[in-house]
Amino acid sequence: xxxxxxxxxxxxxxxxxxxxxxxxxxxxxxxxxxxxxxxxxxxxxxxxxxxxxxxxxxxxxxxxxxxxxxxxxxxxxxxxxxxxxxxxxxxxxxxxxxxxxxxxxxxxxxxxxxxxxxxxxxxxxxxxxxxxxxxxxxxxxxxxxxxxxxxxxxxxxxxxxxxxxxxxxxxxxxxxxxxxxxxxxxxxxxxxxxxxxxxxxxxxxxxxxxxxxxxxxxxxxxxxxxxxxxxxxxxxxxxxxxxxxxxxxxxxxxxxxxxxxxxxxxxxxxxxxxxxxxxxxxxxxxxxxxxxxxxxxxxxxxxxxxxxxxxxxxxxxxxxxxxxxxxxxxxxxxxxxxxxxxxxxxxxxxxxxxxxxxxxxxxxxxxxxxxxxxxxxxxxxxxxxxxxxxxxxxxxxxxxxxxxxxxxxxxxxxxxxxxxxxxx
Amino acid sequence: xxxxxxxxxxxxxxxxxxxxxxxxxxxxxxxxxxxxxxxxxxxxxxxxxxxxxxxxxxxxxxxxx
Numbered sequence: 001x002x003x004x005x006x007x008x009x010x011x012x013x014x015x016x017x018x019x020x021x022x023x024x025x026x027x028x029x030x031x032x033x034x035x036x037x038x039x040x041x042x043x044x045x046x047x048x049x050x051x052x053x054x055x056x057x058x059x060x061x062x063x064x065x066x067x068x069x070x071x072x073x074x075x076x077x078x079x080x081x082x083x084x085x086x087x088x089x090x091x092x093x094x095x096x097x098x099x100x101x102x103x104x105x106x107x108x109x110x111x112x113x114x115x116x117x118x119x120x121x122x123x124x125x126x127x128x129x130x131x132x133x134x135x136x137x138x139x140x141x142x143x144x145x146x147x148x149x150x151x152x153x154x155x156x157x158x159x160x161x162x163x164x165x166x167x168x169x170x171x172x173x174x175x176x177x178x179x180x181x182x183x184x185x186x187x188x189x190x191x192x193x194x195x196x197x198x199x200x201x202x203x204x205x206x207x208x209x210x211x212x213x214x215x216x217x218x219x220x221x222x223x224x225x226x227x228x229x230x231x232x233x234x235x236x237x238x239x240x241x242x243x244x245x246x247x248x249x250x251x252x253x254x255x256x257x258x259x260x261x262x263x264x265x266x267x268x269x270x271x272x273x274x275x276x277x278x279x280x281x282x283x284x285x286x287x288x289x290x291x292x293x294x295x296x297x298x299x300x301x302x303x304x305x306x307x308x309x310x311x312x313x314x315x316x317x318x319x320x321x322x323x324x325x326x327x328x329x330x331x332x333x334x335x336x337x338x339x340x341x342x343x344x345x346x347x348x349x350x351x352x353x354x355x356x357x358x359x360x361x362x363x364x365x366x367x368x369x370x371x372x373x374x375x376x377x378x379x380x381x382x383x384x385x386x387x388x389x390x391x392x393x394x395x396x397x398x399x400x401x402x403x404x405x406x407x408x409x410x411x412x413x414x415x416x417x418x419x420x421x422x423x424x
Numbered sequence: 425x426x427x428x429x430x431x432x433x434x435x436x437x438x439x440x441x442x443x444x445x446x447x448x449x450x451x452x453x454x455x456x457x458x459x460x461x462x463x464x465x466x467x468x469x470x471x472x473x474x475x476x477x478x479x480x481x482x483x484x485x486x487x488x489x
Contacts, residue, residue, distance in 0.1 A: 128453035133438050296442070300478075358477040366480055370435035375454065 004238070006249040007222050017208070020099040020329065022067030024201050036063045036071050038095070038310065038333060039201055044410040045403070051338040052350070060324050066095055069331030070315075070324065071338075075346075075362070077322060078339035081313060081332055082366040087321070088313035088332060089116050090369065094412060095312040095331045096200040098207070110258040111251055113369060120368060122242045127255065130178070130233055133375040139174055140379055146173050147387035154423065159398045162279075162388075163419035167271035168264075170384050174376070175263035179256060180232030181221055188217065193265045196257075198411050218253045218260075233259065259373070267377045269308035269415020271384045276406065276416050277302060277352060278389075279396050284354050289389050298354035299381055304361035305352045307337040310412040311365065336362045337414070394424040425464040426487045427472050429456045433483035440484060444468070444475040456483070463489075 029035050029042065032050050037043065043050060054061045055073040063069050072078055081088050091105040092098075093113055100109060108114025112123035129135065150169055154160050172186045195210035202210075221234055229235045237252045247255075278285040288295055313332040320326070340361045343349040364371035371377065398420035399405035407418040427447060429440070436455045440448035447468060449457050464472045464486075476484040 125453065128436070132436075132450055132452070132454035133441070134450065357474060360478055360480055360482075362480060364437060364480070367435065370437055370480075375438060 004226050006246065006252075007219060007226065009216070009219060017098075018101040020067065020101075021204055022097045022099075024097050024203070025065040026201050033058050033061045034063070035065065036061045036333075037065050038412065039410045041410065044408045044414065047337065047414065048341060048350070051335065051341065055338065055342060060322060062324070066097055066331055067099065067329070068327065069095060069312075069333055070326060071333045071335060072322075073335065073338040073342070075339040075342040075344060078334060078336065078362065079366050080322075081334055082311075082362075082369070085117050085120075085368065087316055087319065089316050090114055090120075090311075090313060091116065092314055093312050094197065094200070095333050098204060099314065099329055107251070108254075109250075110254040112255075112372070113258050113262065114254070117368070123251070123255070124368075124372065126237075126240050126242065126247075127233075127259075127372055130236070131372050131375055133379075136375045136379050139178070139376070140383060142177065143170065143174055143380060143383050144387060146170065147384055148391070151387065151391045154392075157423070159420055159422055161419055162275045162395075162421045163268070163272045163416045166388070167275065167384065167415075167419070168268045170271060170380050171264045171267035171377075174380060175260060178233050178263075179221070179259060180225060180230055180234045181260075185217075189260060189264055192217070193261055196261055197265060197413055198409060200411055214257060215253055218256045219249075221256070222249075222252065262371075263373055263376065265409070265413045265415070266308050266371075266373075267380045269409065269413055270303060270306070270377065270381050272416040272419055273306035273308065273414075274299070274302040274381065274385055275388065275395075275421070276397075276419055277306065279419075279421050280400075281352070282394075282396070284352070285389070285395070287354065288385075289393075292386065292389070294355060295382060295385060295389075297357065297359075299378070299385065300359045300361065301352055301354050301356045303363040303381075304340045304346070304356075304359055306415075307340045307361065307363035308413055308415050309363065309365070309371070310335045310337060310414070311369070312412065333412075336365060392423050395421045398422045425466075425469050425472060426489050427458055427462045427464055427476070428485040428487070429458055430483045430485065431455065433481045435481050435483075437480050439478045439480065440475040443478055444471045447472055448475060 051073050059073045061071040091108045106116040106119040112120050115123050150166050172189050176183050192214045225234045311334040315326045315330040317328050341349045364374040409417050434456050440456045449459050451457050476486045
């Protein structure tokens with residue numbers, strides 16, 4: 001057995017993690033301009049009218065929740081923050097009630113997404129090669145076959161849940177293959193995603209327990225790979241070096257956590273939102289079935305209009321920025337979805353135009369943190385939609401009169417978590 | 425017409441080589457690269473403009489020569 005003393009299981013400890021905790025505030029929002037919360041059901045159900053309203057009257061909203069934070073809603077403000085790594089740190093990218101200590105920068109808990117310059121480029125460079133369009137194209141045949149398998153299971157049924165029986169499984173399977181995790185562990189991945197991204201307002205003890213569950217799973221996978229190394233990203237990270245040194249255990253498991261979590265619910269959301277749109281807009285569905293060559297263009301429009309991912313930043317120092325007084329450690333909720341619907345940037349910003357040819361959207365972020373998995377996400381989304389549209393001639397919402405039948409995730413990743421569809 | 429990618433701005437979104445694979449390719453890390461000398465034939469001009477207009481980072485220069 002290979003000995004690698006980086007990866008010993010940590011002793012259980014009662015010590016609280018260093019960092020700043022803020023009071024958990026939940027409940028209805030009084031005014032979105034001064035009390036916003038991306039975790040309330042109204043936001044989850046339909047954030048776009050809220051964002052459109054804020055863009056006109058603020059355009060940077062504030063909240064005292066989560067210990068204080070800001071929500072810019074114009075494309076130009078979102079872009080300016082994404083590009084400004086001097087004033088805005090990525091040391092935490094999930095806005096919640098816990099801020100990690102400042103000395104966790106520039107590496108952060110899950111490099112490279114949590115990293116700032118100058119470390120960021122080194123952590124990112126390690127992973128870029130595995131996620132190029134060419135590297136990802138090798139996953140396409142298996143992804144397509146898997147989509148067909150999922151649809152084969154719909155045989156004889158009139159109503160299926162496109163979120164839990166289709167969209168969810170595709171990115172889970174692909175990222176499990178790339179990381180070299182057992183495919184049957186998929187249901188656990190779903191729990192990890194919910195723990196990390198949706199359990200934001202749970203008591204801190206619960207958050208810690210859930211985080212430990214994830215990292216204990218990842219360490220098990222590391223040990224399995226130490227015993228039997230193979231050609232996958234986990235073995236690659238275990239052997240990888242920065243500045244001539246092997247990565248720390250925290251870097252290895254942090255990067256694994258990032259790839260697992262970021263790779264799943266994001267694309268699951270994008271596939272689900274696209275199918276939701278097509279289920280409600282039969283003309284768009286029919287056009288894509290008649291003109292399959294239009295799908296790559298339509299897909300970019302779904303990514304613009306239903307961008308699943310919002311990031312967060314932390315303000316580094318007190319400052320006046322674009323007319324508001326930001327304090328050190330204030331959150332920024334960096335809403336790429338709001339940027340993507342800014343009428344100053346896009347014609348007919350609130351409409352879904354499936355043949356929009358010029359579409360400079362920011363669904364995968366802007367600047368140095370451009371989504372590392374964007375080529376993977378695009379491949380999965382394209383294949384998932386192609387196979388669905390080929391195999392399922394007609395589909396519509398199963399309960400059109402009951403909007404609550406479609407359930408949307410709360411938090412920074414938005415997509416349908418229940419999507420019952422009637423299929424023919 | 426001539427196209428250029430500003431490597432300071434390119435972040436590897438890959439919209440250029442998705443939309444205009446005859447003009448742009450990817451390096452081993454996925455950053456965009458101009459193929460050949462960047463000169464665009466008249467029948468490719470439309471595609472070149474489309475690729476530039478879709479670059480999220482505005483990293484592509486289109487120079488009318």
